[in-house]
């Protein structure tokens with residue numbers, strides 16, 4: 044059987060079971076509202092545009108946070124790859140920081156920047172930066188020496204060598220770093236929004252929960268999951284595959 | 295003399311920081327336009343020597359003079375072709391070949407020049423292919439075109455056909471010979487194949503190992519193309535085999551000794 048067909052059957056049965064269970068009142072709507080209720084909540088949310096404002100606000104924070112973390116992460120990665128002293132000092136700190144979920148920075152961020160946009164973005168930036176740093180670093184360190192030698196015999200050196208050979212040669216690692224950074228930023232953003240002010244998907248999630256609107260809670264959860272899936276599978280996995288193929292790392 | 299290799303010594307440090315002589319007393323003069331092969335068993339220091347001439351590796355002592363100037367760093371007067379094509383996978387064929395030309399000419403001129411050399415290696419139909427879409431032989435031809443495109447006086451080739459199958463290799467020998475006659479480059483060609491060196495070169499430098507030294511400097515005075523001189527080529531081959539046998543035995547017995555030690 045075709046995998047797509049299997050998936051369709053699987054999801055239809057789950058949703059059917061869920062809907063039927065709700066109608067037979069096997070559980071209370073406050074515990075688990077029916078798919079129809081979730082759908083209604085989503086339709087209302089999109090019709091009165093609150094969910095649209097949330098999406099726009101969340102994506103704006105994500106875009107700023109992810110862009111900053113890619114920039115800072117890459118710069119730090121280059122520094123660690125090029126300077127042994129930096130690697131032995133800052134490198135160790137970054138390895139340690141990477142083990143800390145970035146949301147734990149929120150209390151400090153709120154003290155520094157206040158309960159606002161900046162604090163959430165700060166947490167998002169921290170979420171993605173270090174994983175980007177580590178991937179950028181190993182990308183540059185693992186450039187095949189033959190590429191560098193070949194470029195040198197063609198008169199390339201210094202900045203020219205970096206821009207035209209070393210950086211492009213490390214692109215496969217950069218793409219992996221960016222994919223992981225996006226995933227960490229996305230999770231950090233949702234956590235940050237849950238704990239701060241709106242608008243935003245995470246904020247609406249908490250707001251709905253405070254008012255016992257479980258249909259909306261599940262609706263927002265579905266939106267978060269679908270976005271995560273689409274960006275990861277349809278964008279990053281594809282880019283990664285194309286890059287690996289062209290760079291001759293996968294056939 | 296166009297290339298002068300004067301008393302080159304090269305030592306590497308092994309893992310216990312002990313100095314190992316890889317090359318000793320290497321003296322070699324090459325005339326402009328000559329095709330010289332450097333032949334020797336693997337590990338005798340051929341790549342190291344070529345890399346010193348390219349300016350990629352520093353000699354422990356001695357000096358290299360190319361076209362009256364001392365070699366201190368890599369330069370576009372010496373094009374290099376490696377055993378692996380070393381093409382940049384993120385660039386297509388045309389972009390790979392224009393890589394060394396970016397600074398000194400306009401994009402249009404660079405592309406025209408690149409196309410000229412790609413035509414010479416018969417790859418005009420593959421300008422927009424990426425390296426992963428080409429066979430090993432085609433990649434190596436792109437690498438040769440790339441080295442030629444910056445119009446160096448000297449071409450340094452380190453076992454450029456070593457990774458290719460016999461038929462492809464034999465076809466590329468023909469192409470390289472034609473290119474050499476057309477462009478009048480001075481070629482230093484490293485190989486461990488005796489027949490390859492006899493087929494292609496004016497002179498064969500036979501190297502011995504542990505430490506790497508020059509054993510013999512043999513002139514090959516056969517007209518080209520040489521396919522028709524099978525008998526003469528075989529004689530030279532046996533002659534060289536005599537010198538190399540001792541060296542190869544040395545390598546083998548050492549490998550056996552190492553194997554029994556570990």
Ligand SMILES: Nc1ncnc2c1ncn2[C@@H]1O[C@H](COP(=O)(O)OP(=O)(O)O)[C@@H](O)[C@H]1O
Nearest residue numbers: 306307316334335336337338339340341342343
């Ligand atoms: N960077 C290096 N450090 C230590 N030893 C090296 C290095 N490069 C080459 N060697 C040693 O020098 C010897 C000659 O190597 P090479 O020039 O590659 O030989 P060939 O090309 O003739 O096979 C080998 O024994 C090799 O192990």
Ligand SMILES: [Mg+2]
Nearest residue numbers: 340341342452
């Ligand atoms: Mg070698």
